[in-house]
Amino acid sequence: MSDGKIVDMNELKNKNIEWKKFTRLGISIIILLIILGIIFSNLFIVKEGEYKVIRQFGEVVKIIDKPGLNFKIPFIQTAQTLPKYQMVFDVEKAEINTKDKKRVIIDNYAVWKIADPKLMISNLRSVENAEAKMGEFIFSTVRTELGQLNYDEIIDEENSSRGNLNVTITDQVNDLMKRDNYGIVVIDVRIKKTDLPPENEESVYKRMISERESTAQEYLSMGDAEKNRIIANTDREVKELLAKAQADAEKIRAEGEQEAAKIYNESFSQDPEFYNLFRTLESYKKTINGETVIILPADSPYARLLMGYVE
Structure with a gap:
């Protein structure tokens, strides 16, 4: 083709x-x-x-x-x-009843870590499940322990039993974790904060204010008593010091007058006539002034001295 x-x-x-x-x-x-x-x-x-x-x-x-x-x-x-590192689990707030029938809201946190990953995965599957189970144990233990304490024993900062309470809660939660083979270790459980339900806050605050005012008044009374004791002791010591000083002054004055009299006697004994004249002149200073009228016998010592007859 x-x-x-x-x-x-x-x-x-x-x-x-x-x-x-x-x-x-x-x-x-x-x-x-x-x-x-x-x-x-x-x-x-x-x-x-x-x-x-x-x-x-x-x-x-x-x-x-x-x-x-x-x-x-x-x-x-x-x-x-x-x-593998330590983790912090912020436990959900929970409301519990204290021994004296008061309701409080407890806020906790826990420090924990995985000690045996195989047990943890086999029994809990995930970190979230582990924290959920740990939260249940913590709440149960905290409710039991705080239920044996009065409210004042929980919140009182000066006589608080929280230190021992934290250790007790940590140990008990670890025992529960170990019992169920969860493979995690709780290092520390701490009470972060305790709050009152809103309806109870006002009455508790008023009672706390009243207690603090009573304590303050007691301290003021003790202070006043101590002040009065110090003032009384000081006044007594001042009086004792003044009395001693006055006695010492009187003694020194007497010794001085005695020494002066001794010196006068020694001085005047050397010239008796001069001494008589000196004593007479000294008496004039005390008895004679510009308006004095004296009537004396002619043979008195004053008259004889005034007329110039000196033996």
């Missing part, structure tokens, strides 16, 4: 062979990528401060706690991360 086309069967055969080669190469690359994807998706890194729990068909088969690169079996095993 003039318009017919001649097909080279050898060339067509070669093209089919090349196409099959490219197809096989593509499939091989895809398979390789899938294998590499599976390998890389099942590689995992264990970081510092965490556990990796390897589970196979729901059962825990391995716990990895050392940092590094690890591999799990594809499609069969799963890896779950658990914290």
Whole structure:
């Protein structure tokens, strides 16, 4: 046929062979990528401060706690991360009744960690479930312990028993956790805050204010009594000091007058006439002034001295 086309069967055969080669190469690359994807998706890194729990068909088969690169079996095993460090769990607030029938709202927190990841995963499954179970135990223990105390014993800062109470609660919660094989350890349980229900706050505050005012008045009375005692002791000591000082002054004055009299006697004994004259003149100072009228016998010592007769 003039318009017919001649097909080279050898060339067509070669093209089919090349196409099959490219197809096989593509499939091989895809398979390789899938294998590499599976390998890389099942590689995992264990970081510092965490556990990796390897589970196979729901059962825990391995716990990895050392940092590094690890591999799990594809499609069969799963890896779950658990914290290795200490955690803080803020326990939900709860209302309890004290021994004296008062209602209080307790706010707690707990510090805890996973001690046995296998037990924890087997019995609790997750961190959230572990905290929920721990919260139940803490509430039960706190309610029991605080139910044996009066309200004042709980809130009194000076005579508070919270220190021993925190230790007791921590120990009891740990005993419950250990009993049920939960694989976690509670390091510390603390009462963060105690509040009153709103309807009880006003009456308690008034009673507390009254008690504080009574205590303040007692301190004031004790202070006044101490002040009066100090004042009385001081007044007594002042009187004793003044009496002693006055007695010492009288003694010194008497000794001085005695010494002066001795000196006078020694001085005047050396000239008796001068002494008589001096005594007479001294008496004039006391008895004679500008308006004095004296009537004396002519032979009296005063008259003889005034008239100039001196023996």
